[in-house]
Amino acid sequence: MAGRKDKAQSPRVFRLLIAIAIGVLIGCLFAFFYPHGLFTSDLPLQNRRLAKLDLQARSSSSCESSDRSKNLKADVVSMLEKNTQLEKQIKDLTRELKIVEQLKDHAQKQYLALGENHKAGPFGTVKGLRTNPTVIPDESVNPRLAKLLEKVAIQKELIVTLANSNVKPMLEVWFTSIQKVGIHNYLVVALDDQTEEFCISHEVPVYKRDPDDNIDKVGKEGGNHQVSALKFRILREFLQLGYSVLLSDVDIVYLQNPFDHLFRDSDVESMSDGHNNMTAYGYNDVFDEPSMGWARYAHTMRIWVYNSGFFFIRPTLPSLELLDRVATRLSQEQAWDQAVFNEELFYPSRPGRDGLHASKRTMDMYLFMNSKVLFKTVRKDPKLKQLKPVIVHINYHPDKYPRMKAVVEFYVNGKQNALDPFPDGSE
Template sequence: MDLDDASGKRKVPNVQARSAMLTGALIVGMCLGVIVSEKLYLITQEADLPEGAVAAVRSRKLEVQASAGTAVRRSTGKPRSELEEILQRVAPQGEVMIAISNMNLIHEQSLVMWLECVQRIEGLTNWLIVAIDEQLAAYCKEKGINHYYRPVVIPDSQKDTGSNHAISAMKYEIIREFLQLGWDVLLSDVDIATLQNPFDHLYRDSDVEGMTDGFDPLTAYGEIYGIDDATMGWSRYAQGTRHMAFNSGLFFIRANDKTIDLLTRIADKLSKQKEWDQSVWNEFIFFLSHGDYKSPQIIPRVMDYMKFMNTKVLFKQVRHMPKDQQPKPVMVHSNYHPDKSDRLRAIIAHYIKGDEHALDKFPGGSEPGS
């Protein structure tokens, strides 16, 4: 029996077929568009990254956070200051690793060891010593070391805290000057052994990537813990969250309005109150907005504690692992032990000079037998 054309019944299969074809073509087009867009995205990211970070970009798509701070644009024209001229020359891609120091840390050898590590890494050229006294600036100039002379005046609130803590408290306003020019900063204390190019191991999806004082996944990355208050009866059990502090001696901070606000608040508080800068650093990063207080609302990321390693992890755990299971750290911060220089020297001997027994003589903690 013939179908009635006027009813449209014969046209239905044809319309359905055309619709299926159009839908299929649309899906294929969308897939091709995504692939092409991603390739273009990676190419533009590679162009903006320092040499050595390309592999990191190819291994993961960098995410743009909707709530991240508004980036500060850096100038590529005529430099407006001595610092900008140095940065354009030393770190033209917009990322720089800095160590802030005075001449005392040359005499103590820690800055000498810091330089020994950094200068041996192929492709790592975007680093800078911020010399805060004339003696170190002259030393760097004589030795041909990348440096920026930036004298400081220690505020009254920090004068009795010891030279290292006083310098540490001053670093936030120094780093802010870099951010205001549009440069992202990887801050490294001088009691750190750099073993690989750290820029190859950053994610760049957060405002701050910070080294942790944690020593396992729970203390480093966070945990839910329980509270038991028997006096509450039915509701005696409650939960909280916690993790170990970010170390204020090793972090990567991006140049944007939120991070500049963060450093401004920290510098202001430390100029008025006698407090440990690491406590203030963590307070402004992690304390929640409440009442009339609004936090800087930066996005933090904790660094891999087996790559950006503290010496508790190294001396209590890693060195006791089977050799084929030991991770190779990117940077090791000699922060958990008072004999910093001796341990730093041993770390360099072990990882750079190949002395398998260089770490053996040290206890895990600060006391013999620990």
């Protein structure tokens, strides 16, 4: 019985083994020909789609990041511009406030001095009147100039220079330095058509007077001294119109705004030709005459002259009288305008002559620097070289243009050896 049962089961087992073998064989064939399976033909496409979507997402994220970066940069630039504007407005307001306070103080002193008679105060408290009242503006003197000054001047103040085509290179350095500092209240009085056209082409405020035979001849053909003498006549109209003028020669480089450093407490504030504290601000010079014996020593008060190429003058009666006196003498004498300017300003009243009662102030010689101070002293002193003057006036040297450029290189562009090639004086 058992033998028959085994014989009956053996064909089944055999068939089962054959089926398994065939299945394994077919599986191997499929594995060989279809390594990725029958249903994976769309996977690469799906992968590509997923990769594309991922790339798009990254690109979108990158674009958004780039846009954000650009927006942030734009915001930063905008904030910096606003900050610069605010700083400028604060600086302008500070200067205006300073001027207002000065004028208020001067007005109070004028009221006290010109009002009713009053008793003197306690010892050490009495102060005399230094600031003369300004004149009433008269626009009928020159209506065309009056309209121009309304646009150019700030707080009724401006820088004025006279120039003809003979000084064009220096004039360009002059107004370029002014523009770089950010000064807007300046004006060139052109003495010929070429200078007027030159200024217009460089967007420089310019004024050309109405034709005047005498003035035109000097303006077109005159040298430095003749043009310098002419300025006292032309300057008078500015004062009559009620404007304070910072008169400037063209051989000057501006490094700061000079209006931030004025006191406005005198009729005239001028830079000095002095080169140290004694010569610039005055000293007691002892004159020795041995033949006088016991009285051999005579004390004298000395001060080096004010520079007539850079001074601030207010529209007061003493200021107008000063201009009239200087212009009159220069039209009648063969004299240097700077010498006449100082004689009229400093010489006292005496028998046969009434002196000019004008108040005056000497400017800081290191802020308003002449070229003798710069080339003889400042450039050789490591500490003084760190100071930044308001202006540098190349008044002591005839090679003005190259020295002006050297001043720009030294103070503006930071070239430390720019001043070295020049001698102390003129060759």
